[in-house]
Amino acid sequence: MKEPVEIIDGTTGQFVDAELFDEITVEHFLETKKLWRPLVLRASEKLRAQGRQNMLPDYTNWDWTKKEPYLHMLATKFFGITCRKALQGIEVVQTENITGDCQCRLPVQRGKSLLYVDYLQVAPWNIKVLMEPIGEKVEFRGVGSRLMEAAIRFSIEEGFKGRIGLHSLPSSEPFYRNECGMVPVMRDPRKQNLLWFEFTPDQAQAYLGGDI
Amino acid sequence: MNVKRTMTLNLTDSEMKVLEELSRQKDLTKTTVIRQALRLYQLIDARIKRGEKLFFEDPEQKKAELMVL
Numbered sequence: 001m002k003e004p005v006e007i008i009d010g011t012t013g014q015f016v017d018a019e020l021f022d023e024i025t026v027e028h029f030l031e032t033k034k035l036w037r038p039l040v041l042r043a044s045e046k047l048r049a050q051g052r053q054n055m056l057p058d059y060t061n062w063d064w065t066k067k068e069p070y071l072h073m074l075a076t077k078f079f080g081i082t083c084r085k086a087l088q089g090i091e092v093v094q095t096e097n098i099t100g101d102c103q104c105r106l107p108v109q110r111g112k113s114l115l116y117v118d119y120l121q122v123a124p125w126n127i128k129v130l131m132e133p134i135g136e137k138v139e140f141r142g143v144g145s146r147l148m149e150a151a152i153r154f155s156i157e158e159g160f161k162g163r164i165g166l167h168s169l170p171s172s173e174p175f176y177r178n179e180c181g182m183v184p185v186m187r188d189p190r191k192q193n194l195l196w197f198e199f200t201p202d203q204a205q206a207y208l209g210g211d212i
Numbered sequence: 213m214n215v216k217r218t219m220t221l222n223l224t225d226s227e228m229k230v231l232e233e234l235s236r237q238k239d240l241t242k243t244t245v246i247r248q249a250l251r252l253y254q255l256i257d258a259r260i261k262r263g264e265k266l267f268f269e270d271p272e273q274k275k276a277e278l279m280v281l
Contacts, residue, residue: 069258069262073254073258074247074250074251074255075254075255095248095251096251096252097252098256098266109239111238112237112238112239112240113238113239113244113248159240159244160240161239
């Protein structure tokens with residue numbers, strides 16, 4: 001699957017053409033190591049020098065190469081977004097797993113199946129708190145939102161009606177709560193007390209219809 | 213979207229009842245329930261082949277049960 005999506009140029013504020021795709025390979029995982037990691041380290045050093053190391057988002061040390069065994073699992077689906085020949089964001093979702101994370105917890109839909117967003121990450125040059133310390137603007141905005149839309153569409157396509165659930169890292173809670181409008185349900189003691197968010201079908205539709 | 217292929221699935225009455233009940237509980241079509249079962253089977257099988265073990269745990273009775281496929 002390859003389809004055009006629009007993201008926003010961080011400098012001009014204009015929409016630019018990007019591509020959403022699901023044929024993720026090990027090469028994409030290696031790209032996150034080769035191109036994303038050095039920038040994260042550079043920004044980390046600056047933040048540390050400024051005494052603001054606590055500003056470093058907690059998802060910047062993910063190692064996508066560890067996800068390689070899941071590339072061919074039926075229960076796992078990867079999405080990526082490229083623009084100007086570079087990977088701008090990547091996510092992995094699960095339609096089924098053995099941890100119970102594909103079950104709704106929100107009382108109105110408890111026990112029903114949902115699509116679990118396992119990991120979602122945008123390239124470091126698209127993260128404001130990383131680019132600011134090195135004196136640069138973010139390259140693109142809206143990458144995370146497009147990946148969330150892809151997850152919702154996949155949830156609908158797979159029969160989950162848009163129901164989505166995820167564990168949010170602390171630094172991402174504002175994104176899921178305020179920008180996506182997801183419902184914070186509970187802290188999960190099984191997952192480092194991370195906050196569990198859900199979308200109902202109506203909320204998912206509202207998100208797709210929004211202008212984020 | 214992946215191209216889907218069609219097959220006929222013959223089930224006994226009791227199997228169909230279970231499928232219908234799971235379909236109702238999970239708010240999924242019967243086809244999706246079967247696809248979910250296949251995904252889970254593959255996931256568990258792959259991990260067991262890698263040498264991992266699957267346990268069910270009852271936190272109240274502090275009892276763990278090994279599951280073998």
